[in-house]
Amino acid sequence: MLHLERPRRSVLFMPASNGRAIARAPSLNCDSVILDLEDSVASEAKLAARGAALAVLATGELNVFERVVRVNSADTAWGADDLAALRGAPLDAVLLPKVDGPDTLRAARDVLGEGPALWAMIETCAGVAALRSIAAAARETGLAALVLGPNDLARELRCTSGEDRAPLWPILTEVVLSARLAGIVALDGVTNVIDDAAAIERACAQGARWGFDGKTLIHPAQIEAANGAFAPSAEAVARAERIVAAFALPEHEARGAIRVEGEMVERLHLAEAERLIALDRAVQSRQ
Numbered sequence: 001m002l003h004l005e006r007p008r009r010s011v012l013f014m015p016a017s018n019g020r021a022i023a024r025a026p027s028l029n030c031d032s033v034i035l036d037l038e039d040s041v042a043s044e045a046k047l048a049a050r051g052a053a054l055a056v057l058a059t060g061e062l063n064v065f066e067r068v069v070r071v072n073s074a075d076t077a078w079g080a081d082d083l084a085a086l087r088g089a090p091l092d093a094v095l096l097p098k099v100d101g102p103d104t105l106r107a108a109r110d111v112l113g114e115g116p117a118l119w120a121m122i123e124t125c126a127g128v129a130a131l132r133s134i135a136a137a138a139r140e141t142g143l144a145a146l147v148l149g150p151n152d153l154a155r156e157l158r159c160t161s162g163e164d165r166a167p168l169w170p171i172l173t174e175v176v177l178s179a180r181l182a183g184i185v186a187l188d189g190v191t192n193v194i195d196d197a198a199a200i201e202r203a204c205a206q207g208a209r210w211g212f213d214g215k216t217l218i219h220p221a222q223i224e225a226a227n228g229a230f231a232p233s234a235e236a237v238a239r240a241e242r243i244v245a246a247f248a249l250p251e252h253e254a255r256g257a258i259r260v261e262g263e264m265v266e267r268l269h270l271a272e273a274e275r276l277i278a279l280d281r282a283v284q285s286r287q
């Protein structure tokens with residue numbers, strides 16, 4: 001399954017216009033990088049940022065990461081040219097902002113041709129309303145991930161998200177649910193806090209609890225918290241291994257439910273245990 005192929009615990013945005021941030025990237029311990037051409041880049045820097053993104057991709061310096069570029073949306077002056085410039089570029093995925101429906105994915109696929117996966121930002125009211133149809137177009141369009149955009153969403157909803165993000169809870173669930181239905185990845189949105197390590201840890205833990213596969217980040221100071229929260233703990237892996245071992249016993253071969261350490265465990269728990277072990281192996285090999 002796609003989310004087992006590689007960990008996406010920490011997915012770091014960097015403005016493609018920020019040469020110092022990009023130069024720092026190879027020393028960072030995140031799983032994926034997103035070179036941003038959209039909201040973190042001022043209008044007058046858009047063309048230079050596009051050129052800088054293509055140039056650093058061509059060097060191969062970012063090949064240790066999953067490489068993603070976030071383009072401007074199709075209704076801006078830059079969106080169409082961003083996509084055209086990325087056709088054939090050495091990258092893993094193109095992140096489309098403000099996806100409102102599956103037609104946005106189809107149009108991007110037409111321009112990009114075969115090649116990079118598509119990732120879709122869910123950050124508009126229309127996008128939330130169309131989530132199921134966006135996810136349902138995953139196979140047809142090569143959509144591989146849904147990415148929450150909490151800043152744009154809060155603005156459109158006119159809600160005050162707050163640290164617990166209570167107004168967004170139904171949407172967090174809906175994003176994860178839609179991703180699971182389509183068998184694709186769900187990435188939590190950014191947390192804007194940079195200097196409060198405890199708050200960053202709480203935000204990462206909340207995203208992991210909600211079922212997201214990883215989190216998008218805006219600063220290197222957020223990477224370790226995300227790597228910790230979205231990887232299975234040593235304790236969870238050890239228990240998963242005990243569940244696998246218990247089901248492997250000859251006397252349990254024909255059993256659907258068994259007792260492990262005083263609890264009922266069914267084959268659905270075995271499947272989850274195997275997923276955790278595979279994710280742990282992927283994380284270990286990444287490290």
Ligand SMILES: CC(C)(COP(=O)(O)OP(=O)(O)OC[C@H]1O[C@@H](n2cnc3c(N)ncnc32)[C@H](O)[C@@H]1OP(=O)(O)O)[C@@H](O)C(=O)NCCC(=O)NCCSC(=O)C[C@H](O)C(=O)O
Nearest residue numbers: 013014015020021024036039040149150151152190218219
């Ligand atoms: C948020 C920042 C503007 C903060 O910048 P600054 O105060 O200058 O950072 P520091 O001084 O703490 O930087 C220390 C060094 O770390 C490097 N750095 C900083 N950020 C990054 C990064 N993202 N990737 C790589 N390296 C980074 C600095 O260059 C410093 O190193 P050096 O230069 O060698 O001294 C800034 O962190 C930033 O721009 N972050 C990314 C912003 C971004 O990409 N935003 C777009 C994605 S979020 C979004 O769009 C939300 C979504 O769409 C929604 O709707 O919710």
Ligand SMILES: [Mg+2]
Nearest residue numbers: 123149151152
């Ligand atoms: Mg946004």
